[in-house]
Amino acid sequence: MKLVTQEELKEFDAVTRDGGIKGLALGLGTSVPLSLYLQRYSPRYQRLPVPLKAFGVVMLTSATTVIWAERAGLQYDKRRYSSSLYSEEEKTRIAENEKAKAQRLSIGEKATNFVNENKYSVIVGSWAASMVGAWAYISRDKLQTVSQRIVQVRVFAQGVTLAMIIGTALLSQKERQERKEHPPVDHSWMNQMRQKPEDATVQKVTTA
Template identity: 35%
Template sequence: MSFGTHREVGDVKYREAQYNATLTAAAEGFAIGSAATLGAGYLLRQRPLIQRLPLAIRTSLVVSGGVMLGVIYADKAGIAFDNMHYDDKGAKVVRRKETLLEQEWNQLSTFDKGLTYAKENRFKVVIGSWLASMGISWLYIQTQPLSTAQKIVQARVWAQGLTVASMIGMAAITTIPSAGDKYLENQKNEARSSWEQIVDQSQKSDYAGTARAAFASHAQELKDSATKVADDIKNSASKATDELKAKVDSN
């Protein structure tokens, strides 16, 4: 988001703060991504494939890694900024739930955190292990006296074997009980319970508003009735006084 483009939308100070937070996160992501790709390029600098690449291509690869991670960081920072500054009932309930989950997460041990992360992101772990096994097996096979076709076949076989092993290991990990299981259960129920609480609070608010309106209406009716009775009594007393005065005058 460009602050210059969107400065007319919404509160200017809010947009400035959001833009600054997004820009800071983008710079952080760019630095991390560039450092990672630069480090990977340095480790692979002796590879013939890397050496044959022109300097412009190698530079673009490093920059692309930084840009991609910078965009991801900026997007997440913008969303997080908006979530932190919502002030409606739903946002307050969600933030309270997130705070409780964060406290519960911080109380877990390092082992439980790792086990919980693996359970929560098991598909990512399997895919990551497949990619890592492909890369490691390819680097190892590159040192063997084989043709390119044989190397590709060997790398695929090794990757498939390691992937199957990782899937079996992940299936075993998911059966290990840990303190993080309660955290995962609470996290899964967070959205549902948050919406239920929001609806419950809204209903209570509506009931309270209806009760206040009914009480005010009833109080007004009582006031009107009392005023009418007082007026009737006053008129009756005035009429009786006039009749008594008329009788006295006639006598």
Template identity: 30%
Template structure:
């Protein structure tokens, strides 16, 4: 294991910053598209919302995109620098392991790996669908419609959370190897652990060297 050099740290920061910029641009596109859609389809709701809500809704996709893409770029750079040839072998091992799984194992492994994306997409779909259905009611006011849609979304959230827990539980049964302690660590976690261990070893070496220097006795005639 080698310590990170100043050049490698600078390159890592550059990759992470570029990822954050890309993510912010993606998020800005989502915000602009969402604002145009809301202005065209729900102008009455925009008029009722104060500037704090509007700002939060516009900024949230930008911040989310910057953090997610920045983290992905950082992880990709860490994998490339840390593993090198080992990464190719690891990919080959992953492909072999994937090919050895049954269809059921592949399905639940994929669902478990993407459970949070599935949860968010399902929740957004339920919220949008419930709003479309409730919005047809001509008697309820807009505030009452929002309350009804939120109630449906909250109920759906509870159901979806239990569904995600069920997927994780069943995946633990059909793919027990995924939940071994060694496999629980992500590559980024391993990289950070290696860096911490290297820093600790470097500090120990520095302390040993300092002790040896302090232990020397210099005599002058």
């Protein structure tokens, strides 16, 4: 098992932070102009209270920040740990096997894999989508005040988020169980032996 060094932890933190900053910039660059546009041209948006408008900006910005930070961290892990162990031929073989395996998966299995690989993005995206959808639905009730609508939207979004967290936890548990029952075969040692043939000679002499 490879131990993570302090340098690698710092690199991971830096990469994740950079991804989060990019997501923050994207979120602000999208949500603020959109809010200003709606404030100018949408009478319904103009009637909304300022805290609710600010909440919309924060919601979109938070979602993009988390998603970009997560993706940056995943790409770093893949580049740092997965790719460095294999030769180019081995990488090509693994990519072809993964592609063939993906083609055999059902729609449900593909969806499960996507959720497992993008847990935080799915949770934050579901939370944001539930907030928007719930607000659009509850706004049809003209008898409720804005405060009452906000409370209902928040409760609904919290329920959806809790359900998504439980669902992703169950999927992660299922994936760990499957990996335990069917562990992947690691051929990286073959590449390391080819790169360092003297190690193989030493091993033979030692075990002779």
